[in-house]
Amino acid sequence: MSATTDATETAEEATATARRRMADEPASRVARFGAEHPLVLDGGITLAPWQIAYETYGTLNAAKSNAVLVCHALTGDQYAASTHPLTGKPGWWDLVVGPGKPIDTDRFFVISSNVLGGCMGTTGPASTNEATGRAWGLDLPVITIADMVRAQAALIDHLGIPDLFLVAGGSMGGMQVLQWASAYPDRVFAAAPIATAASHSAQNIAFYEVGRQAVVADPDWREGRYLDEGTFPRKGLSVARMAAHITYMSEVSLHQKFGRRLQDRDRLGFGFDGDFQIESYLRHQGSSFVDRFDANSYLYVSRAMDYFDLAGDHGGVLANAFKGTKTRFCVMSFTTDWAFPTRDSRTIVHALAAAGAKVSYAEIESDRGHDAFLLDEPEMHAILSGFIDSAARARGL
Amino acid sequence: MSATTDATETAEEATATARRRMADEPASRVARFGAEHPLVLDGGITLAPWQIAYETYGTLNAAKSNAVLVCHALTGDQYAASTHPLTGKPGWWDLVVGPGKPIDTDRFFVISSNVLGGCMGTTGPASTNEATGRAWGLDLPVITIADMVRAQAALIDHLGIPDLFLVAGGSMGGMQVLQWASAYPDRVFAAAPIATAASHSAQNIAFYEVGRQAVVADPDWREGRYLDEGTFPRKGLSVARMAAHITYMSEVSLHQKFGRRLQDRDRLGFGFDGDFQIESYLRHQGSSFVDRFDANSYLYVSRAMDYFDLAGDHGGVLANAFKGTKTRFCVMSFTTDWAFPTRDSRTIVHALAAAGAKVSYAEIESDRGHDAFLLDEPEMHAILSGFIDSAARARGL
Numbered sequence: 001m002s003a004t005t006d007a008t009e010t011a012e013e014a015t016a017t018a019r020r021r022m023a024d025e026p027a028s029r030v031a032r033f034g035a036e037h038p039l040v041l042d043g044g045i046t047l048a049p050w051q052i053a054y055e056t057y058g059t060l061n062a063a064k065s066n067a068v069l070v071c072h073a074l075t076g077d078q079y080a081a082s083t084h085p086l087t088g089k090p091g092w093w094d095l096v097v098g099p100g101k102p103i104d105t106d107r108f109f110v111i112s113s114n115v116l117g118g119c120m121g122t123t124g125p126a127s128t129n130e131a132t133g134r135a136w137g138l139d140l141p142v143i144t145i146a147d148m149v150r151a152q153a154a155l156i157d158h159l160g161i162p163d164l165f166l167v168a169g170g171s172m173g174g175m176q177v178l179q180w181a182s183a184y185p186d187r188v189f190a191a192a193p194i195a196t197a198a199s200h201s202a203q204n205i206a207f208y209e210v211g212r213q214a215v216v217a218d219p220d221w222r223e224g225r226y227l228d229e230g231t232f233p234r235k236g237l238s239v240a241r242m243a244a245h246i247t248y249m250s251e252v253s254l255h256q257k258f259g260r261r262l263q264d265r266d267r268l269g270f271g272f273d274g275d276f277q278i279e280s281y282l283r284h285q286g287s288s289f290v291d292r293f294d295a296n297s298y299l300y301v302s303r304a305m306d307y308f309d310l311a312g313d314h315g316g317v318l319a320n321a322f323k324g325t326k327t328r329f330c331v332m333s334f335t336t337d338w339a340f341p342t343r344d345s346r347t348i349v350h351a352l353a354a355a356g357a358k359v360s361y362a363e364i365e366s367d368r369g370h371d372a373f374l375l376d377e378p379e380m381h382a383i384l385s386g387f388i389d390s391a392a393r394a395r396g397l
Numbered sequence: 398m399s400a401t402t403d404a405t406e407t408a409e410e411a412t413a414t415a416r417r418r419m420a421d422e423p424a425s426r427v428a429r430f431g432a433e434h435p436l437v438l439d440g441g442i443t444l445a446p447w448q449i450a451y452e453t454y455g456t457l458n459a460a461k462s463n464a465v466l467v468c469h470a471l472t473g474d475q476y477a478a479s480t481h482p483l484t485g486k487p488g489w490w491d492l493v494v495g496p497g498k499p500i501d502t503d504r505f506f507v508i509s510s511n512v513l514g515g516c517m518g519t520t521g522p523a524s525t526n527e528a529t530g531r532a533w534g535l536d537l538p539v540i541t542i543a544d545m546v547r548a549q550a551a552l553i554d555h556l557g558i559p560d561l562f563l564v565a566g567g568s569m570g571g572m573q574v575l576q577w578a579s580a581y582p583d584r585v586f587a588a589a590p591i592a593t594a595a596s597h598s599a600q601n602i603a604f605y606e607v608g609r610q611a612v613v614a615d616p617d618w619r620e621g622r623y624l625d626e627g628t629f630p631r632k633g634l635s636v637a638r639m640a641a642h643i644t645y646m647s648e649v650s651l652h653q654k655f656g657r658r659l660q661d662r663d664r665l666g667f668g669f670d671g672d673f674q675i676e677s678y679l680r681h682q683g684s685s686f687v688d689r690f691d692a693n694s695y696l697y698v699s700r701a702m703d704y705f706d707l708a709g710d711h712g713g714v715l716a717n718a719f720k721g722t723k724t725r726f727c728v729m730s731f732t733t734d735w736a737f738p739t740r741d742s743r744t745i746v747h748a749l750a751a752a753g754a755k756v757s758y759a760e761i762e763s764d765r766g767h768d769a770f771l772l773d774e775p776e777m778h779a780i781l782s783g784f785i786d787s788a789a790r791a792r793g794l
Contacts, residue, residue, distance in 0.1 A: 042667070043667035044667065138669070141667040141668070142665070142666075142667040142668060142669070199657060200657075201648065201651070201652065202648075202651040202652050202654075202655045202656055202657065202673075202675045203643065203648045203651045203652075205657070205673055205675050205676065206639075206643045206651060206675050206676075206679055207640075207643060209639070209671075209673075209675070209676045209679055209680075210636060210639045210640045210643070210679070212669065213632075213635070213636050213639060213680070213683070214611055214614075214636045216669075217611075217615065217632035217633065217635075217636055218614065219616055235610075235614035236614065238610070238614075239607060239610050239611045239614055239636065242603075242606070242607045242610060243604075243607045243640050246600065246603045246604060246607065251598065251599075251600045251735075251738075254598070254599040254600045254603065255598065255599050255600075257599075258599045259599055260596060260597075260599065260602070260706060260709070268539070268704060269539075270439070270440035270441065270538040270539040271538070271539060272535070272539070272609065272613075272696060272700065274606075275703075276599075276602055276606075276703070278599045278602050278603050278606070279602065279603075279606045282603055282606055282607070283606075283610070286610070299669060303669065306672075306673070307665060309657060312657070338648075338735075341648075
């Protein structure tokens with residue numbers, strides 16, 4: 001981070017300042033909405049003012065018929081195909097979005113926004129609550145996937161785009177895709193929910209609850225007011241990330257990538273400082289994550305996933321969420337994904353079929369577990385390209 | 398806990414006193430070894446004095462040929478078939494050990510000891526280091542499964558028992574069974590390693606590393622000196638237990654037992670206080686665990702599992718660990734156990750077969766994941782009974 005420090009400011013205070021600035025004044029574009037465009041949240045409050053940060057790639061055509069929305073996962077952001085301003089790394093879907101890539105920015109106008117509850121410029125717990133001048137912290141109610149999608153719909157309106165050619169995303173991004181298709185069936189021509197589920201499983205809720213408990217157990221969390229107090233629950237958030245990260249990898253990939261290999265030593269050290277490569281790797285995942293992500297956002301965004309239950313919102317029958325839909329769907333899952341297993345994707349496919357939707361489904365062989373949707377998976381990319389080409393022909397693009 | 402408090406003592410200080418007393422003067426029997434019987438640890442130190450706490454059930458016969466050792470898992474103890482002195486609950490293998498049960502105390506003399514590194518009376522980090530008068534804390538080197546088994550062998554010697562009719566246990570208990578059969582082939586007539594592995598997987602190391610990081614991140618851990626300072630890393634240890642506990646259950650059992658059902662409410666609360674039953678359950682698992690277990694013991698005993706690699710100890714060839722063995726083996730695994738999957742048991746069975754050992758193997762259908770070995774699983778109990786009967790006949794018992 002580039003925050004300037006002065007002698008009276010600690011490093012964490014400077015970081016807190018930088019975090020708040022990032023939340024209010026991100027490096028990307030921002031759509032700001034005032035009292036005339038409040039956002040009504042499922043949690044029962046009406047949010048105004050609020051804002052949504054986004055990036056775009058490619059050019060909107062004259063008919064405004066080539067817009068694509070890509071939706072990010074738990075710890076993603078609007079930088080789908082551009083350099084992350086904090087880490088300097090390529091965008092999280094750089095392999096999928098770009099010129100000549102499956103979501104071809106030479107053909108499509110791609111929008112990628114930070115989710116509501118996030119920390120990269122869309123209103124979330126690190127954003128300033130204008131009523132108090134302080135960060136929202138836990139004064140926000142729990143955000144839902146439907147709230148995130150409502151915010152995205154307001155952005156699309158703001159951009160003057162009547163409907164989306166495609167909504168695509170993996171994991172929590174896939175939940176948003178499903179919510180879009182359900183809530184705005186006439187505004188989604190094609191939908192690609194990848195490595196996702198129509199409701200969060202008990203096991204996933206359990207893992208995220210462990211992470212949240214690790215965050216709130218950290219005394220530097222300060223009951224959620226750490227940004228005001230110039231602290232940050234680094235250790236707790238790091239443990240949360242470590243726990244979640246295990247679920248994103250397959251047992252096979254952990255075995256192949258690390259096995260029982262030792263880190264920087266020839267023999268076991270008989271101590272607790274991390275003998276194994278897998279330990280160093282996880283610690284690195286944890287410690288680098290806390291430099292780019294807000295702890296309260298982790299609580300909110302993970303909670304949004306827990307709350308997602310599209311069947312529950314439709315009388316317990318998932319097919320009802322898609323009744324009469326004209327959207328065409330491409331559902332994909334990965335064989336070794338145990339966080340969002342194939343079973344969850346089949347449930348979606350069966351419901352779509354029961355609703356009479358056009359749906360194609362592919363279970364992709366991969367060793368890489370849940371994270372496969374972010375990685376170089378040629379079969380996924382080929383299927384997505386084929387689906388998009390076919391949908392584009394159907395739309396006359 | 399029954400520690401008396403006085404006005405100058407905080408609750409955690411009283412607890413610390415009780416924890417140290419439990420470690421030094423447990424409610425069970427204790428074998429104490431002085432300088433004449435040191436324990437040489439894999440970590441390179443010679444431990445003396447040291448002690449091992451144990452319980453016994455049944456009667457040793459005149460020929461001393463009916464002794465059975467049961468070995469406990471990570472958070473188990475010597476109270477296999479007797480009431481736990483802190484929780485008041487039945488022993489962890491009460492369904493397996495007792496009169497008329499698979500390990501029949503009417504026929505066998507059953508020994509159950511607390512592992513080295515534990516906190517229930519065998520020397521571990523909460524025990525007093527006589528050299529300093531303080532708790533060992535992190536001054537102990539990492540303990541190995543082989544160290545645990547060496548301590549058990551010393552106990553068996555102390556009890557005047559030449560060899561064991563059976564060694565049995567699940568999970569980390571199964572690791573001890575394998576180590577016994579490998580290190581003392583002439584002292585083990587029959588061996589039942591259940592839901593275990595000959596080496597800890599990268600995924601398991603990863604989950605335990607998350608737990609350890611949660612413990613050491615807790616400022617009340619005090620670099621491991623919390624017993625001296627009258628604190629206890631309750632929150633960190635609780636998070637560690639929650640993370641591990643998820644791995645002991647199957648996705649199916651979590652879904653069946655909890656699903657997305659809400660706890661004490663009709664609708665979502667839009668807050669972070671635990672809407673779902675699975676969250677309440679995990680929090681309870683965490684908070685009750687910290688009342689009965691020592692945080693540093695959790696570090697040591699989990700680390701012992703990580704270090705276990707029986708093939709690695711034998712030139713990378715697991716069969717070499719059992720070369721020429723006359724022990725008969727009964728290996729069991731459970732279909733939904735993803736912490737110690739069937740694959741790990743098959744590896745053991747193949748190595749035993751390659752070593753020419755007598756081995757039977759059963760993969761038991763169960764919805765209950767890893768914890769099945771502790772639960773009412775009639776097929777496991779029937780197979781274990783049959784194996785024991787057959788081995789008893791072979792031994793003329």
